[in-house]
Amino acid sequence: IVTVYDRSDLIKRSIATVRGTLVEQFLVVALICIVFLFHLRSAFVAIIALPLGILAAFIVMRFQGITANIVSLGGIAIAIGEMVDAAVVMVENAHRRLEQWQDAHPGETLDGEARWKVIADAAVEVGPALFSSLLIVTISFVPVFALEAQEGRLFSPLAFTKSYAMAAAAGISVTLVPVLMGYFIRGRIPSEQRNPINRFLVAAYRPLLDVVLRFPWTTILIAVALAIATLVPASRLGREFMPPLDEGDLLYMPTALPGLSAGKAGELLQQTDRMIKSVPEVEHVFGKAGRAETATDPAPLEMFETVIQFKPQEQWRPGMTGPKLIEELDRVVQVPGLANVWVPPIRNRIDMLATGIKSPVGIKVAGPSLVEIDRTAARIERVVRQVPGVSSAIAERLTGGRYIDVEIDRGAAARYGLSVEDLLGVVAAAIGGDNIGETVEGLQRFPINVRYPRELRDSVDQLKALPIVTGRGAQIRLGDVARVTVADGPPMIRSENARPSGWVYVDIRGRDLSSAVGAMQEAVAREVTLPPGYSIAWSGQFEYLERATARLKLVVPAMLLIIYVMLYLTFRRTDEALLVMATLPFSVIGGVWLLWWLDHNVSVASAVGFIGLAGVVAEFGIVMLVYLKQAWDERLARGEVSEAALVDAIRDGAALRVRPKAMTVATTVIG
Numbered sequence: 001i002v003t004v005y006d007r008s009d010l011i012k013r014s015i016a017t018v019r020g021t022l023v024e025q026f027l028v029v030a031l032i033c034i035v036f037l038f039h040l041r042s043a044f045v046a047i048i049a050l051p052l053g054i055l056a057a058f059i060v061m062r063f064q065g066i067t068a069n070i071v072s073l074g075g076i077a078i079a080i081g082e083m084v085d086a087a088v089v090m091v092e093n094a095h096r097r098l099e100q101w102q103d104a105h106p107g108e109t110l111d112g113e114a115r116w117k118v119i120a121d122a123a124v125e126v127g128p129a130l131f132s133s134l135l136i137v138t139i140s141f142v143p144v145f146a147l148e149a150q151e152g153r154l155f156s157p158l159a160f161t162k163s164y165a166m167a168a169a170a171g172i173s174v175t176l177v178p179v180l181m182g183y184f185i186r187g188r189i190p191s192e193q194r195n196p197i198n199r200f201l202v203a204a205y206r207p208l209l210d211v212v213l214r215f216p217w218t219t220i221l222i223a224v225a226l227a228i229a230t231l232v233p234a235s236r237l238g239r240e241f242m243p244p245l246d247e248g249d250l251l252y253m254p255t256a257l258p259g260l261s262a263g264k265a266g267e268l269l270q271q272t273d274r275m276i277k278s279v280p281e282v283e284h285v286f287g288k289a290g291r292a293e294t295a296t297d298p299a300p301l302e303m304f305e306t307v308i309q310f311k312p313q314e315q316w317r318p319g320m321t322g323p324k325l326i327e328e329l330d331r332v333v334q335v336p337g338l339a340n341v342w343v344p345p346i347r348n349r350i351d352m353l354a355t356g357i358k359s360p361v362g363i364k365v366a367g368p369s370l371v372e373i374d375r376t377a378a379r380i381e382r383v384v385r386q387v388p389g390v391s392s393a394i395a396e397r398l399t400g401g402r403y404i405d406v407e408i409d410r411g412a413a414a415r416y417g418l419s420v421e422d423l424l425g426v427v428a429a430a431i432g433g434d435n436i437g438e439t440v441e442g443l444q445r446f447p448i449n450v451r452y453p454r455e456l457r458d459s460v461d462q463l464k465a466l467p468i469v470t471g472r473g474a475q476i477r478l479g480d481v482a483r484v485t486v487a488d489g490p491p492m493i494r495s496e497n498a499r500p501s502g503w504v505y506v507d508i509r510g511r512d513l514s515s516a517v518g519a520m521q522e523a524v525a526r527e528v529t530l531p532p533g534y535s536i537a538w539s540g541q542f543e544y545l546e547r548a549t550a551r552l553k554l555v556v557p558a559m560l561l562i563i564y565v566m567l568y569l570t571f572r573r574t575d576e577a578l579l580v581m582a583t584l585p586f587s588v589i590g591g592v593w594l595l596w597w598l599d600h601n602v603s604v605a606s607a608v609g610f611i612g613l614a615g616v617v618a619e620f621g622i623v624m625l626v627y628l629k630q631a632w633d634e635r636l637a638r639g640e641v642s643e644a645a646l647v648d649a650i651r652d653g654a655a656l657r658v659r660p661k662a663m664t665v666a667t668t669v670i671g
Contacts, residue, residue: 004286005307005345010248011069018073025080026050033088036663038195041184042095045177046087049169052176053083056168057161066157075161082137082616083165085664086130086173089623090123092660094181097122098189116182123178129626132570133619134170136563138163140615143555144608150350151241151548151604158608198659206655213647223586230589233596238512240601241541241548246322247344252276252287252306252329253358254338255394255505265289265301268335275333276308281316281325284309302491304338307345326509330391339394341507357540361517363504363524366497367534370490373502374398376534380504383527384520389511395504401491404463406482413481416470423481426468431457460484506540512601517542548604556611560584563618570622580621587617623661628653 029050033043054076066072097118101110110118144159146152193199212219256268269287276285287306310316310325326342333340341359343351352358363384365377377395385393406427408420428434433451456462464479478484494501508516517538530536560581567577588610595606631653635645 004284005249005309007346014070015068015073018070018077021077022073022080025077029080029084032663032666033084035197036195036659036666037091037095039095039185039189041186042091042181045180045184046084046091048180049083049087049172049177050080052172053079053165053168057164060164061161064160066160069157071154072157072161075158075163076165078158078612079162079165079169082134082619083169085619085623086134086170087177088663089126089130089660090173090177091181091185092663093126094119094122094185095189097125098185099191102189119178119182119185123174123181125630126626127174127178129570129622131170131174132566133622134166134173136566136618136622137612137615138166138170139562139566140559140612140618142562143552143559143611146551146555147548147604148551149547150544154242155604155608162612195659201658201662202655205658206651209651209655213650226589227586230592234592237592237595238601239514239545239549240512240603241545243600243603243605245344245347247346248310249345250308250310250326250329251343251345251348252304252308252333253341253343253348254304254335255341255396256302256304257337257397262290262301265304268338269304269306272304272306272333272335272338275335276306276329279325279329279332281310281320282308283311330509339392339505339507341392341505343507351540357503357505359505359507360513360541361506361508361520362539363506363520364496364501364537364539365504365534366499366501366537367531368500370398370493370500370502372531372534373500376528376530377502377504379528380524380536383523384504384506387516387519387523389508389516390506390520391509392507393504396492396494396502398490398493398502399488401489403487403489404460405485405487406463406478407485408482416474416476416481417472418468418470418481423468423478426466427478430466431463460486513542513545514601545604548607552607559611560614563614567618567622571625576625580618580625583621584614584617587613620661620664623664624654627660 026047030043030047033046034040037043037046057076057079061068061072098110101118141159141163144155147155252272254272256265266289269289273285273287276282285306285308287304289304290301308329316325329342330340343358343360348358363377363380365373365380367373367376374395374397377398381393381395384390406424408423410420413420413423429450430452433449435447436450437448439446439448451457452466456466464477464484466478468476468478468481470476494503506520521538524536564577564581567580568574571577591606591610591613595602600606628650631649632646635641635649
């Protein structure tokens with residue numbers, strides 16, 4: 001037995017990568033806490049939310065039936081950096097409070113009830129806002145739950161696990177963490193100013209802060225200009241449904257013209273297999289023509305499926321990559337009458353199960369007449385083939401199928417005492433075969449089918465000479481009572497929404513999906529005139545992209561409204577809630593420029609990333625605003641009410657509290 005395709009290696013490698021990433025993130029977050037706090041027990045309190053939050057997520061996953069796969073584990077990996085944010089800020093605030101008490105009571109020891117009061121005051125000071133910030137991060141993934149069909153099934157495990165982990169971390173941060181702070185944050189608490197990293201951050205940040213506070217309107221204008229300038233790369237970004245996944249294997253699925261015999265199909269299959277195997281990076285090739293012995297695979301004989309297994313990448317030629325390998329295969333495999341389509345196996349199976357389209361883009365022509373559908377599909381094929389970025393296009397031929405018609409001469413049959421049913425029964429049994437019994441082998445049963453040998457039924461003349469015995473014992477030929485001819489007809493009839501349809505398969509390479517489909521739609525609208533009663537539908541991955549885009553346009557604004565409401569409930573002020581919301585548009589600037597610089601397309605995956613970014617930005621805004629308000633409240637308590645006092649409060653709240661903000665940013669970005 002030779003294994004021709006095995007997904008287990010891909011699954012094992014993917015899960016191993018995610019598990020290794022989880023461990024690395026855990027260690028990095030712990031290291032960040034230790035480096036910034038210079039207190040091992042405090043770092044332990046900060047990172048305790050990680051194992052407990054992940055354990056809670058796994059428990060809920062177990063009861064919900066979510067498996068540990070690369071998507072569900074990826075949700076936990078995304079959440080790790082954000083899970084400790086509230087605990088980090090709370091522990092850091094406790095350090096600050098303890099330092100202030102020591103400065104106010106030199107030579108005294110803080111212990112007993114007084115110590116617990118300081119810890120409680122520190123937790124109450126930032127706890128409600130931090131709890132709200134983590135809830136906002138959790139709620140920011142609500143649009144992912146609203147995704148439908150394939151994209152919903154793909155990303156919902158990620159959204160579930162991230163939400164479970166974040167919700168558990170939020171609860172732990174305001175319940176368990178304050179208690180642990182009282183027990184573990186003891187002994188000698190290092191001063192914030194004695195930490196060289198903190199001193200460096202304050203020294204680097206304060207001059208920049210002084211500049212922006214000196215020129216506030218200039219700073220705002222620069223930020224607005226950057227946001228407007230971001231529209232340039234944003235307008236040049238392509239769109240696709242999902243970024244390509246390197247599955248390690250490849251599927252070659254060309255489509256031949258109809259009327260192909262079984263012998264010719266086998267010959268072409270062997271020919272293409274030899275061409276593919278000539279590429280040095282190819283390890284193994286296995287091809288199949290037609291359908292398998294199952295009712296769930298309605299593939300015609302003209303559809304080839306060739307599974308290509310590659311050698312390990314370390315054995316590839318220097319400089320060879322996946323896209324270059326596909327381009328070389330496309331150059332090597334050039335057979336007249338075959339339109340090449342190269343697709344990842346898993347991606348292809350998902351697309352075919354959902355829409356029946358095996359290529360990235362499918363064009364479905366529907367109407368009442370198969371002849372007109374075939375003519376229109378052929379015109380569309382010629383037009384879209386000229387569009388830049390289209391590597392191949394082929395329309396399914398609805399004519400060209402060859403059928404043997406047996407038309408009974410009722411008068412001649414009646415003279416011999418034969419009915420139409422008798423004659424058609426003989427034809428069916430002789431050509432298609434008839435089950436006359438079954439054989440039992442152990443627990444298995446196999447039918448016994450009898451029919452004429454191939455040499456007696458592979459031509460019209462042989463069928464005309466098919467012997468038939470009449471009821472009176474006379475022996476005649478089938479040609480005496482029927483006309484046997486070869487007729488043209490559709491090789492296969494497709495229908496959607498109770499209408500006959502014909503499909504055009506389009507493969508795209510070197511161009512994003514959305515712009516390529518847009519160019520094809522313009523070309524088809526300009527050069528192809530549809531007869532009355534006929535319609536065109538664009539399917540494949542483009543159909544998924546349009547559906548997901550329409551869904552997100554409805555759900556994302558609702559998510560932003562929910563975030564605003566939660567911000568208002570946190571601060572009880574409209575202006576402060578709007579201040580945090582105003583930072584959201586500026587947060588996407590870096591992401592858009594990075595996508596453009598890396599030459600990536602906007603996809604549902606990147607949209608999910610930007611959705612998660614909204615919650616993180618709101619969290620950072622809440623943390624910053626909490627410290628600014630603390631600094632201002634301290635000055636109000638001293639009776640300092642002036643513009644200079646406000647600027648001084650902003651400077652202290654932003655610069656002197658750079659350590660907790662740097663820790664939250666570092667754990668989120670690096671983690």
